[in-house]
Amino acid sequence: MQRNPQLGPKGELSHLLTIDGLPKDILLQILDTARSFVSVTERDVKKVPLLRGKSVFNLFFEPSTRTRTTFEIAAKRLSADVINLNVATSSQTKGETLLDTVANLAAMNADMFVVRHASSGAPHLIARHMGPEIHVINAGDGRHAHPTQGLLDVYTIRHYKEDFTRLTVAVVGDVLHSRVARSEIHALTTLGVPEVRVIGPRTLIPRDIEKLGVRVFHDMDRGLDGVDVVMMLRLQNERMNGALLPSANEYFRSYGLTPERLAKAKPGALVMHPGPMNRGVEIDSAVADGPQSVILHQVTFGIAVRMAVMAILAGNG
Amino acid sequence: MADRVKISGGRLVDPASGSERVADLYIADGRIVGVDTAPAGFEAQAGIDASGMVVCPGLVDLAVRLGSSLESELGAALAGGVTSVACPPDMDPPLDEPGLVEMLARRAESLALSHVYPVGALTQGLAGSRLAEMNELAEAGCVAFSQADEALADNTVLLRALQYAATFDLPVWLRPQDASLARHGVAHDGEIATRLGLPGIPALAETIAVSTILLMVAETGARVHLCRLSAGESVDLVRDAKARGLTVTCDVSAHHVHLSEMDIGYFDAHCRLTPPLRSLRDRDALVRGLADGTIDAVCSDHCPMAEDGKEVPFGEATPGATGLELLLPLTLRWGGSADLASTLRPVTIAPARILGLPQPSLELGAPADLCIFDPAAWWRVGPETLRSRGRNTPFSGYEVQGRVRYTLVGGRIVFEQ
């Protein structure tokens, strides 16, 4: 009864809100297109004229310089005009509603909104109220989704491992609060990864997560056994000492990725992290900077993936 | 307006006696004065041709928030065949002073629409620390005392409140919810909340509270009614308690009998309800609880609001849905194969008993609060078909069956369409 809100009438991508429910061929189209953009970013002139004359609004209701910057670079490399709005500090504090803010900006002939919001579902709400000519990209909403992060993660895996259907991938850490984890899980399962594991203490693994198609492990060593990829999650500072976890120290002892633990994974297993890392809390520096880490490549690929998403959306009307 | 009404050819369905038959009904002076045959000298001032329709006692709804407009919401009640409504105390300001209760009662009376039964605040300002003046409030017209959706965080206060109410045999209505376990939660802690990244409210938040309340009822002998059960295990707990002879009653909202967490879909804020919509298994347990009588009553938990309460991200939305006009069609929908008289019991005689009202019936001499509806008529739920100021319903766009054609309160035709 409810139409997938990110697909247009012909099944084309009109917003990118979540990876949950996206058809595999759209995911593959994004990854394939991103590969072409990687070749663009290796040139002298790292810019293509695709989005010339288009306006991309970075709407960050929750501050995040890193993510905002990657979207900004991606949009600029597509020749779009980029307008950065740190909404947290402007209209929202004057009591304007989310939809009022967005309607005002849409009236300034915006073509695309990149939205970061602390509430799960905010980008869905915005997309529902936009005309078909405006595209919404979710840059992270609450605990719900961070689809471009999920996409760049699978892009990175594909770059090194090629065939998704023979992989075992572990997602480690605070899955409960992580929009990145959810998007990674959906991307991996949609692309046919046969075994996706989540590893963490019971306080940080949400109820019924198995229904997303993952296996749950509470023991780090057993969970890492034989995996091809280890995707670490960031542990927020405010969650380190309290009712969820006793301390960062104890967390590291049970779930920190050390060289010894990584040895449980397959030889040559990839180590990934969405950043920013807490060294010594979720990951040992020796691993983060070690030969199996592809963390910096994730950042490079992230720009190409975001360019691909923007180009495909802008091309769909 | 007509005082003497003849209702001809309707199917009389009486949940009190369980009887169903086609007969004429004669109304005068606010009461049923004749069934089948007119009393001597009866001269109808108005006639209703009820052939093909069902005539039943008016519906009784245990939770109706009247919002900013008493008149429009009571109009919605009548359009839903609801002739008696109980108002929870979470109004602005809360119903914790006799003056506020009297004012509400007076306003309702002057409108002469559905009967309004205020439920008083259990604690002052619903703040959960000091008891409200329950005896004074009862004198002013409160039929029961409750915290509405504000759970009591302090079990000592709860125990004292129940002891005090029991002293004067005052009924206490409680929404079972553990405040700390439910804190920050906006959806049932299950698959959908996990998928959508919504902070969860575990079923445990309700079952712990139900257990606590049941133990306190056994201890204090207070007359307690449990409001809006949502978890399957809560139904089991109440079933056990009733089997042990504890005198508790409970209700569910009509929404929870039909919907589950699945209906949240892509963040449909109209499905942001309190308690949250739970799993399909919970919903099925509620339906079974209704069928076996563990759950006594069904209410609309009517909570009309302007659209901007829902035009925000799911977790920021104001919980609640408009429901008065959906209570009857939803009730008919889950009735399934059961006979109509039994199907209507949880929205007529059961809530009336919980409210302490005389048993509604279609017997000679009974008050003529009546609902006359076309059980076959389909209609589409939407802004154009709802009279409530609130259009906030998860059922928007649904086709439902059963349309109220006439509502009578005190023998007067107060609604027809």
Added chain:
Amino acid sequence: MRLPEAEGLLADLASRMRAEVGPETGLVGIHTGGVWVAQRLHGLLGSTVPMGTIDIAFYRDDFARRGLKPDVRPSALPFDVNGRDIVLVDDVLYTGRTVRAALNMLFDYGRPGRVRLAALVDRGGRQLPICPDFVGGFLTVPNEHAMLLLRRTDSGSLELAMEEDVGGAA
């Protein structure tokens, strides 16, 4: 209508280029047909620099109307563009818009010393001031909505085909 043999056109094109194109000239094929032609020319002309391929999808002037095609291929110019003699290779030259896009794209890699254009077939109908340096043959297609395109058979040989335009003029 009867279409000429692509293999024959290719031989003619190569023979016309042979005297003018040295082994150091960079051949750049435009996806997809142009790449096939360039691959064959690369061998026939005995080029010593690896061949380049470009997909002009990001430079098309009809992006706003038609969107991004689903199968954009990575572009690769495995030689330094700056100062180099380059021949752009396309299969069918028609409106000239593809060549315009390819030229713009080429200059984002560097500043070539000279750029020339080779096409297997010139079907006329130019909408831009673009003229090929080398052509395998000319063909008049009366129906402007017909698409003339190059195919590669399983055995690797090239052939021309005609289709009704469904996606838009190339």
